[in-house]
Amino acid sequence: MLEARGVSVRFGGLTAVDAVDACFAAGELVGIIGPNGAGKTTFFNALSGVTAPTSGEILARGQRLTGRRAERFAARGVARTFQTPRVFAEMTVRDNIAFGLRFAGRRPRRFWLWGEERDVPWSLRTPESILALIGLPQLAALPAAAITPSQQRLLEIGMALATRPRVLLLDEVAAGLTEAEVEQMARLIRRLRDELDLTVVWIEHAVTTLLRHVERVIVLHQGRKIADGTPAEVVRHPEVVEAYLGDEMADAGSGAAA
Numbered sequence: 001m002l003e004a005r006g007v008s009v010r011f012g013g014l015t016a017v018d019a020v021d022a023c024f025a026a027g028e029l030v031g032i033i034g035p036n037g038a039g040k041t042t043f044f045n046a047l048s049g050v051t052a053p054t055s056g057e058i059l060a061r062g063q064r065l066t067g068r069r070a071e072r073f074a075a076r077g078v079a080r081t082f083q084t085p086r087v088f089a090e091m092t093v094r095d096n097i098a099f100g101l102r103f104a105g106r107r108p109r110r111f112w113l114w115g116e117e118r119d120v121p122w123s124l125r126t127p128e129s130i131l132a133l134i135g136l137p138q139l140a141a142l143p144a145a146a147i148t149p150s151q152q153r154l155l156e157i158g159m160a161l162a163t164r165p166r167v168l169l170l171d172e173v174a175a176g177l178t179e180a181e182v183e184q185m186a187r188l189i190r191r192l193r194d195e196l197d198l199t200v201v202w203i204e205h206a207v208t209t210l211l212r213h214v215e216r217v218i219v220l221h222q223g224r225k226i227a228d229g230t231p232a233e234v235v236r237h238p239e240v241v242e243a244y245l246g247d248e249m250a251d252a253g254s255g256a257a258a
């Protein structure tokens with residue numbers, strides 16, 4: 001679905017992402033972790049067309065999108081959320097979703113995507129159906145500024161879904177949530193992946209949380225990919241243990257999915 005080949009992003013003399021290869025298959029739920037400044041968000045920016053890689057290629061279903069604008073990535077079915085939710089504060093919750101639907105263009109109910117004719121799932125056709133999917137129907141008439149930060153994160157996911165993606169990139173959607181909210185968020189992400197047949201790539205700073213919920217995890221450290229495997233594999237990986245100074249990984253390892 002989405003592939004990075006030797007992607008590097010440099011800012012002046014700093015290499016934020018260093019020759020990263022990564023492949024995300026249909027229906028996968030993949031996590032990306034790494035210590036502070038590891039290059040996670042910069043890598044996401046490259047995967048979603050927000051930042052052009054300095055070198056390397058980004059491909060969606062084999063088609064090269066390197067250097068194209070973010071709108072082009074969205075039109076090809078790649079949608080994302082941001083570390084700080086970007087919702088329209090003055091607009092109602094419903095209108096934020098409606099904006100996402102308009103952004104998806106005036107595509108008919110059956111639309112061509114990557115050479116396949118697909119039905120838009122019923123749950124992604126109207127603002128109301130999307131609000132029901134993300135569990136916010138009762139907040140539709142409120143301005144986005146009036147809902148809680150965790151509800152704003154859900155709303156941003158709803159806006160991304162409104163663009164009818166095939167790949168959903170989530171940047172720290174569990175940050176600042178209570179433990180119960182994190183569990184709910186993780187359940188929602190799995191359900192979206194299952195019901196909409198999405199590929200989900202999820203960055204999270206909280207390693208323990210992420211390792212419990214994903215099937216594969218990529219570890220970045222100082223811009224390089226140092227591990228790529230199941231949660232149980234990466235927590236034992238010597239370079240990962242060293243990058244995290246051991247302790248956090250030992251804790252995470254006890255809850256990691258096999």
Ligand SMILES: Nc1ncnc2c1ncn2[C@@H]1O[C@H](COP(=O)(O)OP(=O)(O)OP(=O)(O)O)[C@@H](O)[C@H]1O
Nearest residue numbers: 011014016034035036037038039040041042043205
């Ligand atoms: N626009 C920019 N200009 C210059 N340097 C940048 C820019 N964006 C990121 N960086 C630098 O690139 C490196 C990687 O940053 P990035 O935000 O991608 O890391 P991260 O893994 O997402 O970190 P965190 O977990 O703290 O969010 C850091 O050293 C950061 O300071």
